[in-house]
Amino acid sequence: MSENYQSKTHVFYSPTKIIVGVNTASQVAQEVRQFGGHRVLIVTDPGVVAADLIAPVESSLKAGNVAYVIYDGVEPEPPSRVIDRGAEMFQAEGCDLVLGVGGGSSLDVAKGISLLATNKGKILDYCGVDRLPKNGAPMILMPTTAGTGSEVTRVLVLTDEEQNTKNVVFTPYALANAAIVDPLLTLSMPPSVTADTGMDAMVHAIETYVSMNATEFSDILAERAMELIADYLPTAWAKGSNTDARYHMSLAATLAGMAFGSGGLGAVHALAYPLGTEYHMTHGRTNAIMLPHVMRYNIPGSPERYARIAEFMGKDTEGYSLMEAAEMAVEAIRELLDTIEVSCQMQDYGIPEDDLPALVDGGMKQARLFVPNPRDLTREDVDSIYREAY
Numbered sequence: 001m002s003e004n005y006q007s008k009t010h011v012f013y014s015p016t017k018i019i020v021g022v023n024t025a026s027q028v029a030q031e032v033r034q035f036g037g038h039r040v041l042i043v044t045d046p047g048v049v050a051a052d053l054i055a056p057v058e059s060s061l062k063a064g065n066v067a068y069v070i071y072d073g074v075e076p077e078p079p080s081r082v083i084d085r086g087a088e089m090f091q092a093e094g095c096d097l098v099l100g101v102g103g104g105s106s107l108d109v110a111k112g113i114s115l116l117a118t119n120k121g122k123i124l125d126y127c128g129v130d131r132l133p134k135n136g137a138p139m140i141l142m143p144t145t146a147g148t149g150s151e152v153t154r155v156l157v158l159t160d161e162e163q164n165t166k167n168v169v170f171t172p173y174a175l176a177n178a179a180i181v182d183p184l185l186t187l188s189m190p191p192s193v194t195a196d197t198g199m200d201a202m203v204h205a206i207e208t209y210v211s212m213n214a215t216e217f218s219d220i221l222a223e224r225a226m227e228l229i230a231d232y233l234p235t236a237w238a239k240g241s242n243t244d245a246r247y248h249m250s251l252a253a254t255l256a257g258m259a260f261g262s263g264g265l266g267a268v269h270a271l272a273y274p275l276g277t278e279y280h281m282t283h284g285r286t287n288a289i290m291l292p293h294v295m296r297y298n299i300p301g302s303p304e305r306y307a308r309i310a311e312f313m314g315k316d317t318e319g320y321s322l323m324e325a326a327e328m329a330v331e332a333i334r335e336l337l338d339t340i341e342v343s344c345q346m347q348d349y350g351i352p353e354d355d356l357p358a359l360v361d362g363g364m365k366q367a368r369l370f371v372p373n374p375r376d377l378t379r380e381d382v383d384s385i386y387r388e389a390y
């Protein structure tokens with residue numbers, strides 16, 4: 001399929017520096033200095049603090065004589081007010097560098113604070129694409145889940161509480177100066193967080209691989225991410241202290257983030273967002289629920305790609321028709337979800353069937369994500385996918 005790419009211009013976004021490896025958190029002071037930081041705002045949430053993940057960061061900063069203050073007010077699927085409040089703290093405390101430590105929620109809040117350090121107003125003023133006039137304050141991101149890949153993307157996702165919807169700020173200024181990916185920070189994730197965030201990374205890899213905006217760059221990264229997640233997510237889920245599995249999951253999540261940061265996403269995310277806002281389910285879980293149903297729907301739009309996905313996930317497609325091979329990708333995902341004990345049926349989560357029309361409305365609000373999706377969707381199609389997922 002790669003010959004189709006000759007007619008495309010490839011644009012690839014990535015942070016300046018990506019440091020991946022065991023115990024790389026200990027290098028943070030050095031990175032802060034390199035990017036001109038003297039007084040750091042650590043942006044995190046209470047769960048990350050309770051898991052004692054700020055300790056290695058603090059000890060590096062103390063050893064490097066770098067001053068810091070902690071903002072631990074991040075909430076999951078962060079509402080915009082959490083970003084605005086953090087930005088006020090950044091100014092009031094006289095900080096000059098933002099250090100996000102946590103899952104995607106903390107990293108996205110860190111991005112918003114960095115942007116508001118130099119751009120006036122509230123973060124909701126900047127939802128959309130390329131609406132910020134200025135680059136933000138220097139920023140370093142350290143993921144503790146594996147994960148959203150937010151440490152390497154140019155987007156931040158927030159909850160607009162007034163509109164009861166998720167919204168996004170897309171800007172190259174949301175790229176970190178440095179991403180420090182230390183798998184030791186992910187060892188403490190409980191199995192359900194490992195499962196949800198690991199499936200989020202898988203969805204990134206799959207959605208970008210079948211996206212109309214995929215490129216040679218995003219393909220290479222997405223392919224490797226799919227293989228690694230299929231191989232290592234079960235072990236990381238079953239044995240959280242397995243550093244090898246955690247290393248490969250951290251790497252895979254970062255690769256998948258680099259892939260979708262340029263190749264884009266699709267209908268899985270569009271249909272997952274309303275589940276998150278309506279029922280306060282985690283982003284990864286909602287993606288995992290919708291994934292096999294949207295994959296099956298999408299197959300006619302890109303059967304070759306889905307057949308390849310089956311192979312990346314370890315299926316032997318030799319001797320099967322193209323459509324059968326593509327179906328094997330859905331089968332592989334269902335098997336992975338079974339292994340990590342994640343149900344992909346909405347009724348298992350106590351969602352009332354009467355809510356389906358409201359979910360369809362919510363999914364249609366995300367129609368921008370249907371553009372790169374390999375198969376077009378009408379309102380009726382969205383309705384039938386939700387019914388299938390029910």
Ligand code: NAD
Pocket residue numbers: 045046047048051053075076077078102103104105106108144145147148149150151153154155156157158185186187188189190193196197200282283284
């Ligand atoms: P999260 O950041 O909301 O964290 C989930 C929970 O796990 C929290 O309670 C947190 O305290 C806890 N936690 C995190 N790391 C831990 C660890 N190592 N040990 C123990 N507990 C830990 O979850 P997430 O899935 O990483 O992020 C979700 C958010 O990221 C959503 O808002 C989503 O929309 C966004 N997102 C952003 C991008 C992007 O590119 N910007 C991409 C995908 C998702």
